[in-house]
Amino acid sequence: MTRTKAAPAGVDRGLGLAMLERMLKIRAFEDNANELYRSAKMPGLTHLYSGEEAVAVGVCSALRQDDTITSTHRGHGHCIAKGADVARMFCELLGKEEGYCRGKGGSMHIADHANGNLGANAIVGGSAGIATGSGFSAKALGTDRVSVCFFGEGALGQGLLYEVMNMAALWKLPVIYVCENNLYNEYTSYEEVTAGTIPGRAEAFGIPAADVDGQDAVAVYEATSRAVERARAGGGPSFLVCATYRYHGHHVGDIDRAYYRAKDEEQRWREERDPIVLLAARLDAGEELKRLQAEVEAEVAAAVAYALDAPYPDPSEVTEDVFA
Amino acid sequence: MTRTKAAPAGVDRGLGLAMLERMLKIRAFEDNANELYRSAKMPGLTHLYSGEEAVAVGVCSALRQDDTITSTHRGHGHCIAKGADVARMFCELLGKEEGYCRGKGGSMHIADHANGNLGANAIVGGSAGIATGSGFSAKALGTDRVSVCFFGEGALGQGLLYEVMNMAALWKLPVIYVCENNLYNEYTSYEEVTAGTIPGRAEAFGIPAADVDGQDAVAVYEATSRAVERARAGGGPSFLVCATYRYHGHHVGDIDRAYYRAKDEEQRWREERDPIVLLAARLDAGEELKRLQAEVEAEVAAAVAYALDAPYPDPSEVTEDVFA
């Protein structure tokens, strides 16, 4: 995805449609992942990104290929937004040889080195250090690449985040901390476990923080572009709080969830705040939407079929790649 | 030490003199500890509190005996301020049987359960959880005791602190976080390693923070009293940043330190900002100062003599108290 300078009124139409395509692809990917789980074709559990597409796509659309991201347990969206191939992703979800991690990582550990994705992480907040270190090397090696750290608001509970934000601020590292606030830490409302304010957590370290509408891909893109510009210019880290919502359960198995999240809250977000609908409306993309949707669905369906047919790794691979 | 309601103009004279006595005792204790090191009578190293006396004494003078504190590697001051017996402390510093920890803890681990001192800690920031947990139990058990967490500004680097401040704020725990900012993390200026602001670190969690002159025992006492009142009334945690200075090196062996700390900076603090001199002046305590000084020096000298003569534990004690 090429970078385009954001106009205050929005983004140019080409970029807007490209973002729409990515978001549709994420949605289609997740629907298929869910279906693979439900039909018992996927081992284990997975955490779906549906509903949050505007965050990953808005952010990654403002990045270059050599910029790095670190991702989370809910990482498919970041991965696709940064340019990954969905067939290789499905292969990974199914534990197949051709997966991004040769089947060793699974959904929670997809990494796509070529596109700068340093990996999803199954430890909440666990990649905050890695992302900050990528910013460190960007600066130390004299490049102008930037590093994005995606994390859910649950990661605000992990002390590591504060340790590394302090260093990023001190050393003016080109790091963008992107907090995806989808309102829930698993089965607990974030308000029950989050004191004070979220932006304040960054501002305490002298890091500028912005509240962003995470359902508005253009707003996310613009906020990220500003942070990227600042980072490339040596201005140091930024922090974005993107208000968003996950449509599905915490993971694919989290079906009966009314005890922690009301059905009509879910419905309201889906009906009123869907990021794909909002972007399509903004671009007035009726026809293109249908075309893109059809294209993307075909691509994703083919990827699923490919992955289902793909071979498993040979069991002997189990002892490979322990050491480089 | 009894509690006295702080008048805006200061504290009553009885309390003022009691604070002065404690501060003198800490100073005398540290001078003797230093001497024990220099004369090779004390095993290992120790971190002296001289110069910072107003913080420990100002804080602890606002506490009841059943209120708890947690302390640091630089803990003698907290220990004495909370009411410990200096002979048993010296015994501990020398590894003797009658020490507070039967010789097992040494300088960095003195605990004085009877006076509510839950222990010094050799892990920077390591007691932040313990202090917060003591606040948790105070509330859960329906008492109105409060918990004080002493830590150096270096502990702002430890993520644990942010994790527990979040919980203290959420659950309105009666915890007072006392940051002793003596400007140095070992051999590094705190400014080189501390981004943003110190009070902001607490305010981000909705915890009120106050900057306090840590050389002014009365100011510390008053700020603490306000925090204690709030905590006992169920108002939740507070955070105090006490600006202070250590007179000696990071530990007793840190003699040649001009490379990180200018001699005349040290001299200025000693000459212009000595907490004992400042309090004595405020109380106009010329005569009493001399008397208290003499008394305290005699007590401390006797304690040193006692400790030097005291027996070591029997080697067989090494396997005792691993389990309760």
Next chain:
Amino acid sequence: MSSPSAVATRELTLSQAVNEALAEELRRDPTVFVLGEDVAEAGTPFKVLAGLVEEFGPARVVDTPISEPGITGVALGAAMTGMRPVVDIMFGDFLTLIMDQVANQAAKTHYMSGGSLKAPLTVRTTLGATRRSAAQHSQSLHAWVAHVPGLKVCVPSTPYDAKGLLKSAIRDDNPVVVFEDKMMYQTRGPVPEDEYVVPIGVADVKRAGEDVTVIATSSMVYVALEAAEALEAEGVSVEVVDPRTLAPLDTETLIASARKTGRVIVVDEGHQSYGASAELAAVVAEGAFWHLDAPVRRLGAMDVPIPFSPVLEDETVPTPERVVATALSLVGKKG
């Protein structure tokens, strides 16, 4: 086998047994409380704590932020000041985050204070692979805590042991780490109607035998028992010894069995190198040296991060087939 036959029992899952232990201790002692992520309404992702918040309320079954070090520290402080917290660490892999609070703080509190302070803290967590959860949610890190003086470590295998040991842990005046194999929560077994505890530090012979001793921990007991069945068909009589707790370790029972059979296999789901299996093997190799007819053999998890793909993950764990093959080679029946 200590699961008694004389008393009235019911079949419970291990999950239910743990839930009962917590409920009973919460009822018995008002200073007991549970602290952890999603422990209240959700009853944890494994649903092990279902119903507790309804009976005991949110002040005693406390949902926390995702702050494992902080939670453990808060629990420790509460433990030092009159309470008996039970910390829920969702996955044993997150022990990585709490080692300072556990090993540098809780484990040493009593000793460093010369006996004046106590830390009656229980940490419940999980171990075990094959859930297709990949490298950061599948580890069995019990060897780390077993290596720390001042900690007690339980690795129960049955609902009976899980309940009885957890009750002992909560009542213990020391920090205790209890590991439950996440794949065992639906495993059923008899649990007495009446109250009981299982003492910490006493091994249990889960099956008596003469030819080979299999020392197995946690869910590996079932692997050993399955192997023992198969071996019986081959004419090899296997004794399965379950240490139940790693620290303290009931070396006497282990060594006695080893002396009796002269052949020992240790099966443990931690990585084999520098794992619990090394200590267990070293203890019997030394203690039963003059009685051993063959080297003590170890079967731990393969020394690789646990891979996601089922075809790979299944390679990493000890299986009944491997125990059988090892036992047969020890008795000289096959290679």
Next chain:
Amino acid sequence: MSSPSAVATRELTLSQAVNEALAEELRRDPTVFVLGEDVAEAGTPFKVLAGLVEEFGPARVVDTPISEPGITGVALGAAMTGMRPVVDIMFGDFLTLIMDQVANQAAKTHYMSGGSLKAPLTVRTTLGATRRSAAQHSQSLHAWVAHVPGLKVCVPSTPYDAKGLLKSAIRDDNPVVVFEDKMMYQTRGPVPEDEYVVPIGVADVKRAGEDVTVIATSSMVYVALEAAEALEAEGVSVEVVDPRTLAPLDTETLIASARKTGRVIVVDEGHQSYGASAELAAVVAEGAFWHLDAPVRRLGAMDVPIPFSPVLEDETVPTPERVVATALSLVGKKG
């Protein structure tokens, strides 16, 4: 003994040898940098890094906040994106704080990514007691990291090995944890004038002998050598084997020595239970089973938190006297 006599050497302290290794690697490779608390002007509390910031500047010898987890995480991220960081963790006791970054992140990065990512990260830290530093500054926690697949672990005993292994560690494409005994920094030994490296995974026979093998790690090598001297006077010939690295472990050299002498003592300063000594003992007890004339004996640190008082602390560590007594009992000379 691999410290070569044919090449030109100087006597250096272990501290100087480490300093040289860092300086050489910093000079050789611009992607190498050092990160830690008080590493720059202070050169660490042990002064091991003295002078480096003067030569390489504060951008490559970086003073950090007191944030062990954060530092390690930052280093890992830099390692994954083209650099070769050397993290300084002042005391090995603080490994408690970085286990998530080390064990869940760095160790698994390469494997979990199917080989696409690398983490060429070196962590330097300390072990060892008797410095009168009490329970939180005296631990030897190398067994924890040795238990984690994907990590390499070095425990050098001599200036020669310390320098050569550290250089190998920095050049290695994997995360390596290097332990230096803080009591050994002033220990002197010959170090070649010319550049060299010591390969990771190769044990070294520090003294050849016939009757008893003492496998000793880090500073315990000196305890073993001192015991060997004393035993020679008693007519007992001791072979001292230094594994030098725990992971990978050179099992061949260890087992060969055990087979030759038939009697083995393992000396390691980690706590004995579930310590490195358990793995070393288990490996030789299995590998040399048919050649052993006596049980493999272990001497680790006592299973107590390290106490402050010298009269107590000195009880906790293996001593030459205890090695001598153990060796004599093994050869049947006394109880």
